[in-house]
Amino acid sequence: xxxxxxxxxxxxxxxxxxxxxxxxxxxxxxxxxxxxxxxxxxxxxxxxxxxxxxxxxxxxxxxxxxxxxxxxxxxxxxxxxxxxxxxxxxxxxxxxxxxxxxxxxxxxxxxxxxx
Amino acid sequence: xxxxxxxxxxxxxxxxxxxxxxxxxxxxxxxxxxxxxxxxxxxxxxxxxxxxxxxxxxxxxxxxxxxxxxxxxxxxxxxxxxxxxxxxxxxxxxxxxxxxxxxxxxxxxx
Numbered sequence: 041x042x043x044x045x046x047x048x049x050x051x052x053x054x055x056x057x058x059x060x061x062x063x064x065x066x067x068x069x070x071x072x073x074x075x076x077x078x079x080x081x082x083x084x085x086x087x088x089x090x091x092x093x094x095x096x097x098x099x100x101x102x103x104x105x106x107x108x109x110x111x112x113x114x115x116x117x118x119x120x121x122x123x124x125x126x127x128x129x130x131x132x133x134x135x136x137x138x139x140x141x142x143x144x145x146x147x148x149x150x151x152x153x154x155x
Numbered sequence: 156x157x158x159x160x161x162x163x164x165x166x167x168x169x170x171x172x173x174x175x176x177x178x179x180x181x182x183x184x185x186x187x188x189x190x191x192x193x194x195x196x197x198x199x200x201x202x203x204x205x206x207x208x209x210x211x212x213x214x215x216x217x218x219x220x221x222x223x224x225x226x227x228x229x230x231x232x233x234x235x236x237x238x239x240x241x242x243x244x245x246x247x248x249x250x251x252x253x254x255x256x257x258x259x260x261x262x263x264x265x
Contacts, residue, residue, distance in 0.1 A: 044198075046198075073252065073253075082255050082256070082257045082258070083244070083246075083255040085252045085253070085254070088251050088252050090251060096251055099252070131198055139186070140186040140187075140248055140250060140251060141186050141187055141206055141248075143189065143201055143204045144189060144201065144246075145201060146191075146198045146199040146200075146201075147198050148197060148198040149197075149198050
């Protein structure tokens with residue numbers, strides 16, 4: 041597609057359930073990012089993939105959060121045993137990854153609500 | 156630790172005014188700075204990207220400047236329109252990830 045695609049756009053789940061959020065980056069973009077935006081809060085970095093390098097996981101808030109990127113393209117963010125504080129919009133972005141000068145393009149986000 | 160601050164947090168102007176949004180950062184060691192807009196319930200739309208070697212970038216009615224030595228960037232919007240109403244975010248890139256400010260919520264009244 042032309043832009044970054046995220047699914048689902050909305051997800052409501054019960055506390056304690058696992059959820060998976062998907063991101064399909066712009067074709068040819070080698071770098072992929074996950075951010076979280078909570079109500080009234082700024083954008084919080086979660087994880088960053090660059091080509092075949094080991095991902096930068098320094099922003100993941102707990103070991104309940106994990107992400108993978110298969111075949112250098114699609115990424116899945118998994119949250120295990122969801123808690124109410126996980127409720128937020130999860131945003132994915134991609135860039136050409138040419139050094140660290142590339143422009144980032146964001147998807148529309150996945151809104152997660154944990155009841 | 157890199158910190159990004161945007162002032163003001165909110166701004167309301169009448170249609171047609173020229174306006175300036177401010178962004179400051181604490182560490183000048185950045186690769187680039189990017190301005191975004193975010194409409195309610197939507198993702199981020201990239202407006203302008205300024206590389207560290209550049210002083211400014213222009214797109215239509217938007218002009219962004221970068222002064223690395225003073226840790227400041229401004230986004231100038233000419234002849235504002237109601238459709239410009241949104242939250243504007245600046246982000247700096249000291250390495251792999253972007254670090255964001257809290258944003259300026261702009262309202263342009265008809």
